[in-house]
Amino acid sequence: MTTIEQISATPARGRSSRRSVERSQGRIGLVFVGLYTLFLLVFGVFPSIYAIYLAFSKRGAFVGFDNFIKVFKDYRFLPAVEHVGIYLVVWLVSLVILVVLLALVVHSIGAKWLSTSMRFVYYIPGALAGASSVVVWLFVLDPTVSPVSFLLRAIGLNSLVQAVQADSLPFVLAMIAFWTGAGGWIVVMYGALNNISREVLEAARVDGAGPIRTAWSIQIPLMRKWIAYMVVLSFASGTQLFVEPRVLSQASRGVVSQDYSLNQLAFLYAFKQSDFNGSAAISLVLLVVALALSVFFVFRGGLFERA
Numbered sequence: 001m002t003t004i005e006q007i008s009a010t011p012a013r014g015r016s017s018r019r020s021v022e023r024s025q026g027r028i029g030l031v032f033v034g035l036y037t038l039f040l041l042v043f044g045v046f047p048s049i050y051a052i053y054l055a056f057s058k059r060g061a062f063v064g065f066d067n068f069i070k071v072f073k074d075y076r077f078l079p080a081v082e083h084v085g086i087y088l089v090v091w092l093v094s095l096v097i098l099v100v101l102l103a104l105v106v107h108s109i110g111a112k113w114l115s116t117s118m119r120f121v122y123y124i125p126g127a128l129a130g131a132s133s134v135v136v137w138l139f140v141l142d143p144t145v146s147p148v149s150f151l152l153r154a155i156g157l158n159s160l161v162q163a164v165q166a167d168s169l170p171f172v173l174a175m176i177a178f179w180t181g182a183g184g185w186i187v188v189m190y191g192a193l194n195n196i197s198r199e200v201l202e203a204a205r206v207d208g209a210g211p212i213r214t215a216w217s218i219q220i221p222l223m224r225k226w227i228a229y230m231v232v233l234s235f236a237s238g239t240q241l242f243v244e245p246r247v248l249s250q251a252s253r254g255v256v257s258q259d260y261s262l263n264q265l266a267f268l269y270a271f272k273q274s275d276f277n278g279s280a281a282i283s284l285v286l287l288v289v290a291l292a293l294s295v296f297f298v299f300r301g302g303l304f305e306r307a
Helices: 003-055 066-073 077-108 112-127 130-141 149-154 169-194 198-206 211-222 224-238 243-251 262-271 276-300
Strands: none
Touching: 003 066, 003 276, 066 077, 066 276, 077 112, 077 169, 077 211, 077 224, 077 262, 112 169, 130 169, 130 243, 169 224, 169 243, 198 211, 211 224, 224 276, 262 276
């Protein structure tokens, strides 16, 4: 083969190699997408369709909105809605403010080892499952064994029962949720801050903007999509409140009611009253509300807008 032929053959081999790599990557991608789609259908779409069928039927017959009307008239329904609503407001507001603030603080630290250590410390509580984190907080909130018992007694709490009263419970649940979930979101926000162009930040400093002004006018607006993403996922998980109040109910011997949240009420309908239709109606209400508000946050946060 002549030199000219070798030169002309080299790009052809390169293109063929790239196409081969792309095909291989495409096949691997299809495997992952296929597995995800399978699990989504089996554990997500099909159960949702079956729940819709149960919510609008009774003993196999279509009954319209009768199951929903029965659930709405239940004396336990509106208090459960109120409990979840207050918890979500406290949880989401504290999450957005504190996570963004802590991410900005960690990002501003010049020493890399200290920044890395703080992110690791924040992330540690996320390794605990929901029930495990509640057990930890049972010790923290019980003045008889708590390492911060002096603080609890200083604010007038002398027993676990006092700490989990109905008026303070949304804040207790929000603390538990923040402790277990905030660390991962701080890492996400830290990554979002790293994606902000250094030239933009330098231009702000040249214009005389201090750290607070830079954070408020540049960094936080550029993190809007990630904040919206955090709110959507946190809202979806918050509406499913179940494990924390259920464990607290058992630990407090009924001070926290077994129908405190909508998920608990749906559980009682299904497994205490054998009313799967009413349980499906509650689940469907949760699904519709979560989807509607998630769509609102997605569009308000510009989650799918191109930069």
